Amino acid sequence: MEISARKKRILAAVVENYIRSAEPVGSKTIAETAGLGCSSATIRNELSELTALGYLEQPHTSAGRVPSPQGYRFYVNELMERQKLSLEEAEAINARLNEKMEQLDRLMADAGKLAGQLTGYPALALSAPRAATVKRFDLLYVDANTFIIVALLSNSTVQNKLVHLPFSVDQGMIQKLSALFNAGFTGLTDEEITPVLISATERAARDTMGLTSIIAAFTIEALSRSREGEAYVTGESSLLQQPEFRDPDKAHRVISYLSDSGHLMSLPSAGSDSGVRVIIGPENLAEELRDSSVVMASYDAGEGQRGLIGVVGPLRMDYAAVAAKLQYIAEGLSRLLGSGEAPAGFGKMILKGDVTSDE
Amino acid sequence: MEISARKKRILAAVVENYIRSAEPVGSKTIAETAGLGCSSATIRNELSELTALGYLEQPHTSAGRVPSPQGYRFYVNELMERQKLSLEEAEAINARLNEKMEQLDRLMADAGKLAGQLTGYPALALSAPRAATVKRFDLLYVDANTFIIVALLSNSTVQNKLVHLPFSVDQGMIQKLSALFNAGFTGLTDEEITPVLISATERAARDTMGLTSIIAAFTIEALSRSREGEAYVTGESSLLQQPEFRDPDKAHRVISYLSDSGHLMSLPSAGSDSGVRVIIGPENLAEELRDSSVVMASYDAGEGQRGLIGVVGPLRMDYAAVAAKLQYIAEGLSRLLGSGEAPAGFGKMILKGDVTSDE
DNA sequence: TGTTGGCACTCTCTCTTTACGAGTGCTAAA
C-alpha cells in the first residue's frame, strides 16, 4: 500500500516530536506545528490509519501516538533528512580528531568516546576481527635472564613481551630461536600453530629449556587477540539520563550486556552494507537490546582493516543527528587512518552518499 | 566515653542486619536475633544512647535505626570480624588467578573484573603512577620505509611503535639513531627530555630527517603514560542493583565519576599500602562519592610497583566479606607477580609484558 | 469524497484522604 505524501509528513512529525519530547504526540500538536493547513480532526483520521498500518502505536486509548519500530524504520529509510552538521560541530570533531593523532594506539577507544560525548549516548568502538599472521619476529637480548619478544603482525600492529627466565641464555640461543621462528612461524594464523609444529620446532632447536613453547604461546596469544578484535564501550551511564531507561533494572540489563565485549563482537555480523547502519529495537538479534536502537558507522582503519563506531540509545533516538555525527567522525577517521585501498575481507562497505575521501 | 560490650554487640547487630536487609533495624529484630537475653525495651534504651553518640541514625522518628558513617567506621575498625573465605571461594579465586597468568598484560584489568564479580560491586583496578625512564632502546629495521621502536622501561614494561616513513632510511641510519638514543636518552624521565636536548641530539646526529624527534616524541609519550598510571573500572552497572542507587540520577553521578580515570588516580593518594583500606561515605574526598564506600587492597606487582584493586558500593556494604575477598585476591596477585619474596625454587617463570600496538 | 467542528467517552495522572503498621519514647512496676 502506498502512503500519501501527507501521511508521510504526519508520520515524520510524530517521530520528530516524540524524539524531542519523549511524550506521545497528539493530533492537536501536529496540526499546530507541522504546518499542513488542515485541522486536528483530519490529522486524527490520518493518525488512525497510520496506526492501523502499524507505523504508530497508542500507549493507551486516550493518549497521543508513539512511533512503532516499523514507524522508526520507515522514518529512517525514507523520511529522515540527511542532516548537515553545523560548522561548530564539524570543527569540534576535527579538532578532537587531530589532537588524538598523537596516540594512535588509543585512537579507537577515543573515537568511541568522542562519539559518545557528541551524541550523549553510550558509545561503542569495535575493531573488525581478522585473522592475522606474524610477518616477522625479533628477539632482543637484554641480559642473561631476560629477553624481549617483538612480533610484527600482518595487520601492522606490533606486539611484544618481556620474558624473565629463571636460568641463563646466551645471545647465540636467542639468535637461533629468532631465525627458527622467522623461518617456521611467519605467515601462520594462530590455528595453524599446532602443538605438533611446536614440538617439532622444539626438537629442531635442541631446546631443553622450554623457550620455544614460551615464544609459541606468546605468538598464539597475540594472534588470537587480534583475531578476536577489540571492543570498547564508554559512557554507559548516560543511558540513565534517558527517560526510557529510568528503570534501573532495564538500564542494568542493557548496560551489563554492553559491558561484555564478547556480545558486542557479534553486533556487526548482522550485515554491513552502507556507511551508517541503524538497527531499531526488535531488529536487534540480542534479546537485551530489543528496547534499544544501535547506530553504527564503519571507517577505514588502514592496512585493510575496518573499524566501527556506534552508539546505543532508546528507540526514541535522534537518528538523523546521530547518523550525521557518526558518519562525519567515521569519514574523518578514514581520512586520517585510511590507506585508500579497497577494504579487504570485511564485506563491501561503501560509505553512503557524498564521501569526500581525498586520499 | 567508653562503649559497653553490650552496646558494641548491639551496634554490630544493627550494622549486620542493615547490611543484609537494607532496611532500618528495629529493637525487636535485635532482641530476637542477637541473642543478648534481654528484651526489646532494653535494646531501645541502648539504641537511643548509641544514636545520641552518633553511631546510629534514624531516618524518621518512628523507623528503626541505620548506622551512621561513624557507626560503620567503628564497626570496620573494632567490631568487624575478620572473615575467612570458604574453601570454594578461595579455590575459585585461585583458579581464576592461575588461568589469567597467561595474559599478564591484561592481568591488572582482569583482577579488577574478578573482584567485581566476586563481590557484586563495581570494581576498579589501578596501577600506581610512577615516573619511569627508558632502560634501553632498540630500533628494528623492517624495510626502507619502516622501522619499529622498542623501548624497555624501568618499570619493566615494553612499549613499541611501528613507524612508516615517506622516505627511505638505511640500516646504518637506524643503528646510528639507536646508539644515539641509548647513549643520550636512557635514564631520563619524560620531563627531562626537553626540546633543547632533542634539538641538540638532532644536530649531533646530523641529517636524521626528523627521525630524532619522532623517536623522542614516542619516548615522551610512553614515559608520561606510564607516569600517569592506568585505571580500569568494570561492572559499573551492578551499582544499579543496590537499593540505594535505584535513583538513576544518583547512580549516574557516581558511575560517570568512576568512568573518568583521571578522578580515580587521586583515590589512593589519601593513604598508603598496607592491607585493606576502607573509605566510608563522607570520608571520601570526592564529593561524588560521599554516599559511597570504597574498599581497596594493594598488591605487589613486581619490579617495585604496586597495584590496587578495589570496589565501590553503598555505605551499606558488606565490609567484612568484601575486605576478605579483596585481601585474598591481593595476596594471590602479590604471590604471582611479586618480585622480592617470590620462591624461585619452583622453577616458576615470571613473565611480564606490556603490549602496545601502533599503526 | 475529503475535511471540519463538536461532543461524549476513556484513560491516565495527580492530589487528597484514610487506614495501617512498625517502631519509638515514656512511665511505672519488678
Next chain:
DNA sequence: TTTAGCACTCGTAAAGAGAGAGTGCCAACA
C-alpha cells in the same frame, strides 16, 4: 537495671475524586 505496657509519630500503601488530554465518531460542509 530491666521489663511490660501504652500512647504517639510518621511514612507508606490503598482508595477515591477531579482534571486534563486525546481519541473516536457523527453530522455538516465544500
